[in-house]
Amino acid sequence: MRSTLTALRKKLAAGRKLSMLTCYDASFARVFDEAGVDCLLVGDSLGMVVQGRDSTLPVTVADIAYHVACLQRGSPRAFLLADLPFGSYQEGPTQALRNAVTLMQAGAQMVKVEGGAELAPTVELLVRSGIPVCGHVGLLPSHVHALGGFRVQGKAQAEAERIVVDAQALEAAGxxxxxxxxxxxxxGRAVCEQTSLITIGIGASPACDGQVLVLHDMLGVTASPAKFVKNYMAGASTRGDAVADAVRRYVEEVASGAFPGPEHVYGAAAEAVPRIYGA
Structure with a gap:
């Protein structure tokens, strides 16, 4: 039986943090599902790790919908999220609703949008229409050119305050x-403390309700991973189920709070992100 938002909240209430991984095909979806991953995300990161592009910007709604349908067939249990990619909601709430419906019909249970308070009207319409929404603050991969590259956000006081305000606005919008x-x-900790959202960190804080990594990073495929990545294939067994074992270790370390450790988060004087795909 497929998980729900209610089931995820019950896990959190029981003191178990949530694990999330990006995923793009039925085979990995099955492995991740059987290993106990709580949430699978079809991220626009597929543009870089699957399509070989240098950013997430060229990814289309049709691309996301195709991969969502693959996950839906491969995974009977995990909660499924899908990115609304660049250009699919910037025109406003009506465009966002039309494209979100496409992703929900493909099998998604929630859509994710990158941005802050400016997206409140879009989030409100989606939620009123019965579409659960996941926001995304901090580093926004679809805004890479406006941000001047893949860089840590919120180092300056004004930026940090804006991130918290944006999170609160997204919560208020639903x-x-x-x-x-x-x-x-x-x-990251301030956002967790000042909202009641289910918070999922990626290079944010151990205080988050869960963590997400790009599967290629977690499995050690990425050549120069960002600081927040842990390669769970390092030291893995040579048995045929090595990938499943690596994923199970990730799930357990996230659930218990062992991951991320201090070495996987950024300090107040945050370092630049050398290479990142985003979630």
Missing amino acids: AAMLVIEAVPEPV
């Missing part, structure tokens, strides 16, 4: 979940 990406640990 978002249920929030990805916090590549921010100094105190900023």
Whole structure:
């Protein structure tokens, strides 16, 4: 039986943090599902790790919908999220609703949008229409050119305060979940403390309700991973189920709070992100 937002909240209430991985095909979806991953995300990161592009910007709604359908067939249990990619919601709430419906019909249970308070009207319409929404603050891969590269966000006081305000605005608009990406640990912690959203960190804070990694990073495929990545294939057995074992270790370390450690988060004087795909 497929998981739900209610089931995820019950896990959190029981003291178990949530594990999330990006995923793009039925085979990995099955392995991740059987290993106990709570949430699978079809991220626009597929543009870089699957399509070989240098950013997430060229990814289309049709691309995301295709991969969502693959996951839906391969995974009977995990909660499924899908990115609304660049250009699919910037025109406003009506465009966002039309494209979100496409992703939900493909099998998604929630859509994710990158941005802050400016997206409140879009989030409100989606939620009123019965579409759960996950926000995304901090480093926004689809804004890479405006940000001047893949850089840690929230190092300056004004930026840090804006990230918290954006998170609160998304919550007020009806978002249920929030990805916090590549921010100094105190900023990630502040978002967790000042909202009641289900918070999912990626280079944010151990205080988050869960963590997400790109599967290629977690399995050690990425040549120069960002600081927040842990290669769970390092030291893995040579048995045929090595990938499943690596994923199970990730799930357990996230659930118990062992991951991320201090070495996987950014301090107040946050380092630049050398290479990142985003979630």
